[in-house]
Amino acid sequence: MTSTQNTPNADRTALSVAVIGAGPRGAGVLERLAANLGTEWNADRSLTVHFIDPFPAGPGRIWRFDQSPLLKLNSMAADVTMFTDETSVIDGPVRPGPSLIEWIDQVRAGAIELPPVDAALAAEIAQLTGSSFPTRRLQSLYLDWFFRRAVDDLATAVTVQVHLARAARVDDLPGGDQLVVLDDGATIEAHLVLFSLGHNGSQPEPEHAELASFAEWHGRVYLPPAFTADADLSGIRPGENLIVRGFGLAAVDLTVLLTEGRGGRFDRNDDGELVYLPSGNEPRLFLGSRRGVPYRSKISSTLVGDRPVPRFFTPAVAAQLESTSESLDFTAQVWPLIAQESLWGYYRELFTGHPERVSLPWAEFADRFAAIDPRALPIAAGTPVAADARRSSHPLVDFAGDAAAIEDGIEAFRALVAEGVPDPIDRIFLPEFDRPLHGLRFGSAEELQAALREYIRGDLDLRTRPEHSATLGLFVALLTSLFTLSDIIDSPKWTAESRVRDIHGWWLGYFSFIASGPPGHRLEELVALSEAGVVEFLGGDLWVDADEQTGLFRAGSANVDRVVTAAALVDARLPDTSVSRSDNELLRALIASGGGVEELVADGDYVGSTGRLLVRQHDTRVVDANGGLHERRFAIGPYTNSPFVGAFSRPRTNAISFRENDKVARALLRHLAALHAPAPASIDA
CATH class of the missing domain: 3.50.50 (FAD/NAD(P)-binding domain)
Structure with a gap:
C-alpha cells in the first residue's frame, strides 16, 4: 500500500530519498529535513521522500497504537518531546514544538483535533498531568501527529510517499542509484537510502x-x-x-x-x-x-539545591582526555570520572538542598571530596565487605600498581561520608547502589521475599519523596555524563575491549538500571503482587x-x-544487538552482500564485535565490507555504532537524537543537491 502526502500529485522526476523505517527516528529526520530545506536545498527543486515501513508512519512498530492499553512509557509526560529547543547544539534551525503534556493541553483546549478515541484513552487525556506516565497508545497519537505536522511543514515541491511494506533488500543500480525491493514484490528507485530501522530482534543465540x-x-x-x-x-x-x-x-x-x-x-x-x-x-x-x-524507579522529586553544573567530566575534560591520550580505556580513564561526577551530583543536591540532613558545610565537603582519587570512588563501599564486592560496580577495576593510593581514597571517602552524612539512608556508595544483594544470604525464601519488599519500598521513598531529591542529582549528573561521553564516542583511540566490553556492554546496562527504570507505581504493584x-x-x-x-x-x-x-x-529482556544475526531480513542481506559490515575491533590478541552496523560518525554513511564509504547509503539507530540514544528525549537537554537527526538530514540534503540527474520513477506493484 502506498499513500502520497503533502502534494496531491507526486513529481516523478524529483530527486528522491528512501527512508527505511518510519518510526520516531525516521519521523525526526523528516522534521529536520523540513527545517533545513531553506539552507541546504533549493526550495523550488522537487524532492520525493519515500517512507517504507509495515507499521504506521510516526509511531512505527514499538510505539504502534495496536498494543495493550496497560503498557506505559517509563517517562513522565513533561519529560517527552520530539522537538528541538534553545539547548539544541545543531547546525540547522531550531524549531520548538510542544512536549507531550503541552500537546495534550492543546488537545484539551481544542487547538489540536484527534480522531475519535475509546473511553479509556479519553479518560487518560482528560486526567493527564506533567507527572503522569502516559500509555504507549497515547504516545502513538503524539508521534502520529508529529509525523503529519512534519509533512505539512515541507515545501510544496517536496512529496512524501508512505509505503506500508517491509524492505527486503537494497541493490546498487548502474550509476549509483538505489533499488529498494519490498516484500510485496514492489520496487522503489531512489538516489539515497537512509536505514532507520530502530530496535531489531535477533535470531536465537x-x-x-x-x-x-x-x-x-x-x-x-x-x-x-x-x-x-x-x-x-x-x-x-x-x-x-x-x-x-x-x-x-x-x-x-x-x-x-x-x-x-x-x-x-x-x-x-x-x-x-x-x-x-x-x-x-x-x-x-x-x-x-x-x-x-x-x-530503580523513575524519580518524581524536584531539585531544590544548587543548579547542577558538571565539574569533573565536562566536555572540555573529555576533549582534553581524548586529545592527550595515546589510547582510551573506559574503565581506567573515563568511568572513574563519571563515578566522581555522579557522586558529586548526588551529594551537592543533598548538602545544598537539604542542609538539615548533613553535619558539614557544603564547601568543606566539596573540597575534601574533590581531593579524593577518583579511581577509588567506583569501588568504595560504605561497609566492610569482601574485596570482590568492592569491585561489583564494575568487575574489571585494576588495582595493579596503584593499590595503596586507591585504598587511601576509599578510606578517605568512607570517613568523609560518615562524618558529613549522619543518616545512613542518605549515604550512597556505588557498589552497594549497583548490587544491593551482593554477598547477602537469607535463611529461607520467605526471608528473601520480606527483604526484597523492604528494599523496593525503600527505593520508592528515595526516588519519590521530596527530602530525598539527592537521587535526582545523581540522575542528572549521570545523564549529563552520557551526553558528554557521546562527544568522544567516535574517537579511533578507544581500545577494542573498551568499545565491546564497556561502551557497548556493561555501561549501558548500568545506566539503564539507574536512569531507565519503571514508573514508581509499577514497583508498588510489584510489592502488592508479592504479598x-x-x-x-x-x-x-x-x-x-x-x-x-x-x-x-x-x-x-x-x-x-x-x-x-x-x-x-x-x-525477559531485549535481544542483544547483532546485525549479522538480526531477525530483520534487510540487515542480514546488507551484511551478506558486503554492502555493510558488523563493527569488528581488535587490539593485539583481542578481537571482538560490538554487533552493530559500522557507520562513519561524521555523516552516518554506511561502511562496506572493504572499509569504503557507500556514496548513497546512510544509517541511524541503536543497531549502528553511533551513540545509543532514544528516539525522543527530555526537553532542554540538548538531546543526542536531535543532534543526530539534524546531522543526517543536512548530509542527505547536501548529497542530493550535488546530484544533477533526475530521479527515476517510483514503481509500485
Whole structure:
C-alpha cells in the first residue's frame, strides 16, 4: 500500500530519498529535513521522500497504537518531546514544538483535533498531568501527529510517499542509484537510502536455541529475548510456575500483561496500602536476575539545591582526555570520572538542598571530596565487605600498581561520608547502589521475599519523596555524563575491549538500571503482587538450566538455598544487538552482500564485535565490507555504532537524537543537491 502526502500529485522526476523505517527516528529526520530545506536545498527543486515501513508512519512498530492499553512509557509526560529547543547544539534551525503534556493541553483546549478515541484513552487525556506516565497508545497519537505536522511543514515541491511494506533488500543500480525491493514484490528507485530501522530482534543465540528445543521436545514453553508487546503469552497457563530471567522494563511489562492483563486488579485497603486481587488466570511468577532487584524507579522529586553544573567530566575534560591520550580505556580513564561526577551530583543536591540532613558545610565537603582519587570512588563501599564486592560496580577495576593510593581514597571517602552524612539512608556508595544483594544470604525464601519488599519500598521513598531529591542529582549528573561521553564516542583511540566490553556492554546496562527504570507505581504493584503470592523473588546471580529427567526448567540464586522448577521460562529482556544475526531480513542481506559490515575491533590478541552496523560518525554513511564509504547509503539507530540514544528525549537537554537527526538530514540534503540527474520513477506493484 502506498499513500502520497503533502502534494496531491507526486513529481516523478524529483530527486528522491528512501527512508527505511518510519518510526520516531525516521519521523525526526523528516522534521529536520523540513527545517533545513531553506539552507541546504533549493526550495523550488522537487524532492520525493519515500517512507517504507509495515507499521504506521510516526509511531512505527514499538510505539504502534495496536498494543495493550496497560503498557506505559517509563517517562513522565513533561519529560517527552520530539522537538528541538534553545539547548539544541545543531547546525540547522531550531524549531520548538510542544512536549507531550503541552500537546495534550492543546488537545484539551481544542487547538489540536484527534480522531475519535475509546473511553479509556479519553479518560487518560482528560486526567493527564506533567507527572503522569502516559500509555504507549497515547504516545502513538503524539508521534502520529508529529509525523503529519512534519509533512505539512515541507515545501510544496517536496512529496512524501508512505509505503506500508517491509524492505527486503537494497541493490546498487548502474550509476549509483538505489533499488529498494519490498516484500510485496514492489520496487522503489531512489538516489539515497537512509536505514532507520530502530530496535531489531535477533535470531536465537545457541543457549536460546537449546532452551527452545528443550521446550518443544518436552511440551514446555520458552520465550527468548524479545519485545514484550510482541511476545505470544498464550502458552503460559493459569496457575503454573513461570521463571522470569530479567528484572528490567521487559520483566515489568511481562508481569503487567500476565496479571492485570489477565483480569486481576489493584485496590487500596483501609490503611491506604495497595493490594492485588487475583483473577485466577495468572501464572505464578518467579523473578530473578544478575542483580536480583528491579531497575530503580523513575524519580518524581524536584531539585531544590544548587543548579547542577558538571565539574569533573565536562566536555572540555573529555576533549582534553581524548586529545592527550595515546589510547582510551573506559574503565581506567573515563568511568572513574563519571563515578566522581555522579557522586558529586548526588551529594551537592543533598548538602545544598537539604542542609538539615548533613553535619558539614557544603564547601568543606566539596573540597575534601574533590581531593579524593577518583579511581577509588567506583569501588568504595560504605561497609566492610569482601574485596570482590568492592569491585561489583564494575568487575574489571585494576588495582595493579596503584593499590595503596586507591585504598587511601576509599578510606578517605568512607570517613568523609560518615562524618558529613549522619543518616545512613542518605549515604550512597556505588557498589552497594549497583548490587544491593551482593554477598547477602537469607535463611529461607520467605526471608528473601520480606527483604526484597523492604528494599523496593525503600527505593520508592528515595526516588519519590521530596527530602530525598539527592537521587535526582545523581540522575542528572549521570545523564549529563552520557551526553558528554557521546562527544568522544567516535574517537579511533578507544581500545577494542573498551568499545565491546564497556561502551557497548556493561555501561549501558548500568545506566539503564539507574536512569531507565519503571514508573514508581509499577514497583508498588510489584510489592502488592508479592504479598498476594502471585510473584516471588528468586534473588541475584540467578542461574537457570533445563532438567532432562523431569522435563522442567530449574532456577536458583546465590542469595538463598532454594531451587524452583517450572514448565515455562521467559528471558525477559531485549535481544542483544547483532546485525549479522538480526531477525530483520534487510540487515542480514546488507551484511551478506558486503554492502555493510558488523563493527569488528581488535587490539593485539583481542578481537571482538560490538554487533552493530559500522557507520562513519561524521555523516552516518554506511561502511562496506572493504572499509569504503557507500556514496548513497546512510544509517541511524541503536543497531549502528553511533551513540545509543532514544528516539525522543527530555526537553532542554540538548538531546543526542536531535543532534543526530539534524546531522543526517543536512548530509542527505547536501548529497542530493550535488546530484544533477533526475530521479527515476517510483514503481509500485
